[in-house]
Amino acid sequence: MLKVEGLVKTYGDFTALKGVSFRVRRGEILGLIGENGAGKSTTIRILVGLITPTSGVVEYDGVDFFSNLDELKRRIGYVPEVDALYDDMTAEEYLKFFASLYGVKFKREIMDKLGIPNKAIGEMSKGMKRKVSVARSLIHNPDYLIYDEPFSGLDPMVSLTLADFLKSLKNKAILFSAHNLYYVEYLCDRVVIMKSGEVIYEGDVEEIRGLKTYVIKTEKGVVRTNDVSELVDVLRNEKVLSIDVEVKRLEDLYFELMRK
Numbered sequence: 001m002l003k004v005e006g007l008v009k010t011y012g013d014f015t016a017l018k019g020v021s022f023r024v025r026r027g028e029i030l031g032l033i034g035e036n037g038a039g040k041s042t043t044i045r046i047l048v049g050l051i052t053p054t055s056g057v058v059e060y061d062g063v064d065f066f067s068n069l070d071e072l073k074r075r076i077g078y079v080p081e082v083d084a085l086y087d088d089m090t091a092e093e094y095l096k097f098f099a100s101l102y103g104v105k106f107k108r109e110i111m112d113k114l115g116i117p118n119k120a121i122g123e124m125s126k127g128m129k130r131k132v133s134v135a136r137s138l139i140h141n142p143d144y145l146i147y148d149e150p151f152s153g154l155d156p157m158v159s160l161t162l163a164d165f166l167k168s169l170k171n172k173a174i175l176f177s178a179h180n181l182y183y184v185e186y187l188c189d190r191v192v193i194m195k196s197g198e199v200i201y202e203g204d205v206e207e208i209r210g211l212k213t214y215v216i217k218t219e220k221g222v223v224r225t226n227d228v229s230e231l232v233d234v235l236r237n238e239k240v241l242s243i244d245v246e247v248k249r250l251e252d253l254y255f256e257l258m259r260k
């Protein structure tokens, strides 16, 4: 399990993170969402050891991250917001290079699974480059995958292929940030919503989708409720013309929270 507890990050007198806490368990996919500047990338950069927090705890499987950085970094696969690739290398050369850095055997299978051609990275489309970054993040078979906006700038088909690929990975804890709520809802088990350096919501995607609103049209007007006993009361006491059920979407919750 990845445990994040009370993360604070200050830059001078600006506080980018104001005590961020959440958990990501093995076999779980967690989506980190929030408006621009909410602190998602800052959180991610701390979780992969690129920057240190001002205070707070990060533990991977109960082991303190910052006093075991070298050992724990090997268990993390990271994809940054902007791909850091070597344009002159072919995909295979690049991935083989990283396999040798990690001291593991390169398996071409990963390129086949993601549909990566063996051509120069500099000649690849943005979507294909993103897939090379994802392949690199997996080369050492890490337990934790931490991706900063993996779907940014990708067309819907490439995004879906990538989402399905991530879904197919078993026994890993996956955390990714995103602005496109569709992929978060499609892929994630849980979601953390950040605003101004704080977590303002954490919950199961299934639970959010399970939040129903009953829209009851009666002779006297329309009643909207998510309380079943109120629904029963209306059914008993009013002449009901129709009942509709609205299922909440992640974006409904997101906009509700952001407007508060």
Ligand SMILES: Nc1ncnc2c1ncn2[C@@H]1O[C@H](COP(=O)(O)OP(=O)(O)OP(=O)(O)O)[C@@H](O)[C@H]1O
Binding pocket: 011, 014, 016, 034, 035, 036, 037, 038, 039, 040, 041, 042, 043
């Ligand atoms: N090195 C830095 N020095 C000062 N302020 C910083 C630094 N890095 C980030 N910030 C500030 O911290 C806040 C959080 O930034 P961060 O990049 O984590 O947000 P984000 O949620 O990832 O946003 P986006 O969705 O736009 O990528 C922002 O106000 C940003 O300007």
